[in-house]
Amino acid sequence: MNRISIVVALLLGIAMAHRVDQPCRRKSTKPIHPVLKSAPLQDQALPDNWIWNNVNGVNYLTNLKNQHIPQYCGSCWAQSATSAFSDRIKIARKAQWPDINIAPQVVISCSMNDDGCHGGEALSAFEFMHNNEVTDETCSIYQARGHDNGIECAPITMCKNCQPGSDCFVPDQYYTYRVDEFGQVSGEQAMMQEIYQRGPIACGIAVPDSLEAYTGGIYKDTTGDTDIVHDISVVGFGVENGTKYWVVRNSWGTHWGESGFVRVIRGENNIAIETDCAWATPLDTWSNKTMHHTTDAEKKDPKNAKYVKNGPYPERTADEVFLAKDHKTCKRVPQSAIIKGTLSEQKPAVMPWDELNANTLPANWDWRNVNNTNFLSWNKNQHIPIYCGSCWAQGTTSSLADRFNILLKDHNPTPIDLSAQTIINCQAGGSCNGGDPSGVYEYAFETGIPDVSCEQYVAKNSQKDTCGPMDICKDCRGPPPAEGDDGQQNCWAVDYKKYYVSNYYGLSGADKMKAEIFKNGPISCGLMVTDGFEAYKGGIYSEKSFWPMINHEIAVVGWGLDEATKTEYWIGRNSWGTYWGDFGFFKIEMHKDNLAIETDCTAGIPSFTKPQKQHFELIQ
Ligand SMILES: *[C@@H]1O[C@H](CO)[C@@H](O)[C@H](O)[C@H]1NC(C)=O
Numbered sequence: 001m002n003r004i005s006i007v008v009a010l011l012l013g014i015a016m017a018h019r020v021d022q023p024c025r026r027k028s029t030k031p032i033h034p035v036l037k038s039a040p041l042q043d044q045a046l047p048d049n050w051i052w053n054n055v056n057g058v059n060y061l062t063n064l065k066n067q068h069i070p071q072y073c074g075s076c077w078a079q080s081a082t083s084a085f086s087d088r089i090k091i092a093r094k095a096q097w098p099d100i101n102i103a104p105q106v107v108i109s110c111s112m113n114d115d116g117c118h119g120g121e122a123l124s125a126f127e128f129m130h131n132n133e134v135t136d137e138t139c140s141i142y143q144a145r146g147h148d149n150g151i152e153c154a155p156i157t158m159c160k161n162c163q164p165g166s167d168c169f170v171p172d173q174y175y176t177y178r179v180d181e182f183g184q185v186s187g188e189q190a191m192m193q194e195i196y197q198r199g200p201i202a203c204g205i206a207v208p209d210s211l212e213a214y215t216g217g218i219y220k221d222t223t224g225d226t227d228i229v230h231d232i233s234v235v236g237f238g239v240e241n242g243t244k245y246w247v248v249r250n251s252w253g254t255h256w257g258e259s260g261f262v263r264v265i266r267g268e269n270n271i272a273i274e275t276d277c278a279w280a281t282p283l284d285t286w287s288n289k290t291m292h293h294t295t296d297a298e299k300k301d302p303k304n305a306k307y308v309k310n311g312p313y314p315e316r317t318a319d320e321v322f323l324a325k326d327h328k329t330c331k332r333v334p335q336s337a338i339i340k341g342t343l344s345e346q347k348p349a350v351m352p353w354d355e356l357n358a359n360t361l362p363a364n365w366d367w368r369n370v371n372n373t374n375f376l377s378w379n380k381n382q383h384i385p386i387y388c389g390s391c392w393a394q395g396t397t398s399s400l401a402d403r404f405n406i407l408l409k410d411h412n413p414t415p416i417d418l419s420a421q422t423i424i425n426c427q428a429g430g431s432c433n434g435g436d437p438s439g440v441y442e443y444a445f446e447t448g449i450p451d452v453s454c455e456q457y458v459a460k461n462s463q464k465d466t467c468g469p470m471d472i473c474k475d476c477r478g479p480p481p482a483e484g485d486d487g488q489q490n491c492w493a494v495d496y497k498k499y500y501v502s503n504y505y506g507l508s509g510a511d512k513m514k515a516e517i518f519k520n521g522p523i524s525c526g527l528m529v530t531d532g533f534e535a536y537k538g539g540i541y542s543e544k545s546f547w548p549m550i551n552h553e554i555a556v557v558g559w560g561l562d563e564a565t566k567t568e569y570w571i572g573r574n575s576w577g578t579y580w581g582d583f584g585f586f587k588i589e590m591h592k593d594n595l596a597i598e599t600d601c602t603a604g605i606p607s608f609t610k611p612q613k614q615h616f617e618l619i620q
Pocket residue numbers: 217218240241
């Protein structure tokens with residue numbers, strides 16, 4: 001190659017890295033009719049700085065997404081609308097547990113006035129969510145395919161469950177959400193009033209090359225680009241060194257910009273950010289736990305047929321099937337390697353139970369509400385879009401993510417959530433056929449785990465023997481792949497932030513569990529799943545087995561005391577979606593090793609820096 005062709009190739013390479021080759025934001029072809037019930041907002045005195053992830057120390061923002069994985073999808077319009085809507089639900093619920101993450105997947109599959117992965121408009125997404133029920137990510141996980149390229153609207157794309165050995169199905173009941181009022185807003189002052197008084201909004205913007213290349217600071221385009229091709233959410237405003245800016249959350253992952261955010265100069269309509277914004281208010285469907293009750297017609301809807309295939313779900317040997325009785329051995333080792341002593345622990349100098357006496361700890365301790373703050377990462381459903389026995393990767397990454405939220409005192413840009421799919425891709429303890437939670441801590445210690453905006457959960461084993469950079473953290477560019485094309489030829493590996501553990505160790509017994517949870521945060525524990533546990537719907541569960549066979553992994557996030565019966569219980573988080581148990585959580589009686597929950601627990605100490613390995617060499 002001569003010098004000129006190298007330069008041309010480099011330029012091409014840069015051009016090809018574009019994430020918005022085609023506009024992801026497209027005006028709806030049908031007229032949209034805003035629904036305005038309450039009186040227009042009256043101007044209020046505004047503070048200089050107002051950002052919804054720190055309002056008097058409270059973080060009201062929901063998770064930051066990457067719309068371009070597992071393959072490219074031009075869903076910015078659905079992402080910006082569902083994120084702003086999720087934030088406003090969180091604001092209405094005063095940031096109390098649980099965070100609700102509205103599923104953009106439902107919108108890109110079902111909003112027929114928009115073009116799915118080929119683009120749409122946030123205002124239209126709000127109109128759709130006003131006219132129709134929507135669900136959360138544990139019902140309809142993001143698959144980056146819309147009605148235009150592979151995932152059409154059907155009852156099963158609204159909400160799904162999958163179990164091994166059978167077709168996937170629509171759950172009997174699940175939570176739904178609706179937009180109440182929605183409308184348009186533009187101009188600096190009106191946008192600030194809307195954001196300050198009611199919460200984040202979704203806005204269209206132009207995307208000059210310099211915005212794609214943005215890495216930090218207050219952004220200002222100098223080319224005069226006002227061609228709106230992208231939708232983002234504006235979550236606040238501020239002033240720094242006399243320069244006014246908007247705080248913008250993008251949906252390009254945390255590896256872009258300032259942890260996924262960009263501050264855009266305010267008051268100049270730069271990149272047309274003050275031209276065309278939309279807002280929506282949530283209808284309160286949560287106070288009375290309103291659920292959608294699935295009808296027979298919905299269960300049998302012929303449109304489901306294309307999405308019921310539950311494969312490739314893991315095949316098991318006859319012995320494994322026998323041992324698990326019902327095929328559900330997700331945790332494949334009766335004892336974690338850490339507990340068994342076959343994986344050397346990395347212990348801190350002092351163990352929490354050596355400095356904390358369980359009898360002196362509070363009667364109730366629940367990380368869903370400590371100091372009036374919910375420190376927990378979002379709910380998971382390991383069983384969608386297809387069945388995957390990844391509990392061992394879920395209970396561990398979820399409790400570790402909680403611990404990072406605790407470490408940062410919830411003062412992170414958005415709640416932290418670690419990628420279980422990276423763990424599966426790298427076989428760090430197992431696969432969708434089950435695994436050992438110990439491997440996750442070892443991986444976190446040796447390598448560090450990326451957050452979920454690096455690898456979308458696809459519930460599949462990697463087809464490769466080794467895990468390469470693309471299996472750990474990736475991004476993808478357009479065009480949206482057609483149905484049947486996996487689009488991976490347009491993806492590349494990206495650098496990412498690593499979440500480590502400085503120590504990890506095993507523990508068992510109620511006293512040690514309490515001391516560990518109190519001092520450091522949620523832990524992951526093995527559990528024996530039974531039919532009774534599967535059918536759990538609420539209350540304090542109790543089931544003692546004399547020959548417990550641990551086959552599942554969950555997180556224990558706290559404990560409590562039932563005053564009426566003087567019963568102590570654990571508070572556990574499962575990874576079976578919000579439609580299971582109490583919003584995905586359960587209570588189980590303490591001290592009796594019910595379902596072996598006090599037998600095989602593991603914990604890790606969160607760290608942002610790569611830890612040093614302990615040396616055990618004998619000094620002669
Ligand atoms: C504001 O000024 C401080 C101190 O000079 C500097 O560190 C910071 O980067 C400036 N911020 C911006 C956005 O320019």
